[in-house]
Amino acid sequence: MAKRPILICGPCSAESEEQVFETAQKLKELVGLDYYRAGIWKPRTRPDSFEGVGEKGLAWMKQVQDELNIPVITEVANASHVETIAKYNFKAFWIGARTVANPFSVQEIADAAKGGDFKVFVKNPTNPDIDLWCGAIERFKKIGINEIIAVSRGFYPFAETKLRNLPCWEIPIELARRMPDIKIICDPSHIAGNTKYIAEIAQQALNLNMAGLMIESHCNPQQALSDNSQQLTPDEVQNLISSLKMKSSAINDQNIEMELESLRSKIDVLDYQLIDILKQRFAITNEIGKIKKSRNVAVLQIDRWKKVLESRSKYGEDLGLSRELIAALFSEIHKESIREQQMD
Ligand code: PEP
Ligand code: MN
Secondary structure, three states, X not given: OOOOOEEEEEOOEOOOHHHHHHHHHHHHHHOOOOEEEOEOXXXXXXXXXXXXXXXXXXXXXXXXXXXXXXXXXXXXXXXXXXXXXXXXXXXXXXXXXXXXXXXXXHHHHHHHHOXXXXXXXXXXXXXXXXXXXXXXXXXXXXXXXXXXXXXXXXXXXXXXXXXXXXXXXXXXXHHHHHOOOOEEEEOHHHHHOOHXXXXXXHHHHHHOOOOEEEEEEOOOHHHOOXXXXXXXXXXXXXXXXXXXXXXXOOOOOHHHHHHHHHHHHHHHHXXXXXXHHHHHHHHHHHHHHHHHHHOOOOOOOHHHHHHHHHHHHHHHHHOOOOHHHHHHHXXXXXXXXXXXXXXX
16 A cells, blocks of 8 residues: 655744644644644745744644644754754754755754754755755764655756746655665645645655655635745645545556566666667777877867767657757767867
């Protein structure tokens, strides 16, 4: 059976005692939560935006934890936040996308969290730098935090896109490869930026075997003081969850397993053939390099390169492959052959 994903829901920001409690109560009733989230100190891009209610919001969250029996979680950005949430009996916090990009802040938070028995959720930084993300996780590992969960919340798009942030799935996939012991969940709300794309992103995350979802939910999203276009009502969260197709990481059907195995073994053969062909290709570019050197001819022949790029991209496209993929592949190959020809 596919396991239900870890579910963390709640408003972008805690705004009032009523909003915090009512949203939590509805979510508990409709979907059941592993954690109830709300931002208390909000890292806003512009100075005059709503910057969170501060410490009084922690008391509202504690009320949810005590009376509704749902563990609560909020964002911390410095040591004093960690000390303050500890006073309100928080057992979990997350590091936001802006803070995670600053190793000084991450280290300060890790030092403050040492010995505090917290579960730590680490969002990816807004720039697609996997080392920063891994580095932050390592800082918490080093101070002895046992439960660290990575949160994939998308990356700054640098251009107009339908999504607020690009999922760049290859980055959490690489994180999973490098750190197989770290669970990864997805925050589709901050990727989507708009309620209409959340289901699509959440399903893609589950298809990639992510372990859970962090979803922003507000009992009255239009009135929300932050991120009002991406917050779902608790009813909408319930619809979303029931529409998701859960995936199991293990394949339990023997026939499917055998079929996949047979297809994978074909891929294995083709991959090694690709590498053999690359080896032959580089042997030829080395020959060319020697001739260029002996005749004092420039390594880079731009017209030839333009023809190679264009003809290969067109050939791939005619076969139904993506032009961008072929162009990217040949750019890498060309870069490497230029590099080799430069060497003595
Ligand atoms: C949030 O979860 O409300 C938040 C500010 O997220 P991020 O750090 O991913 O922007
Ligand atoms: Mn938000």
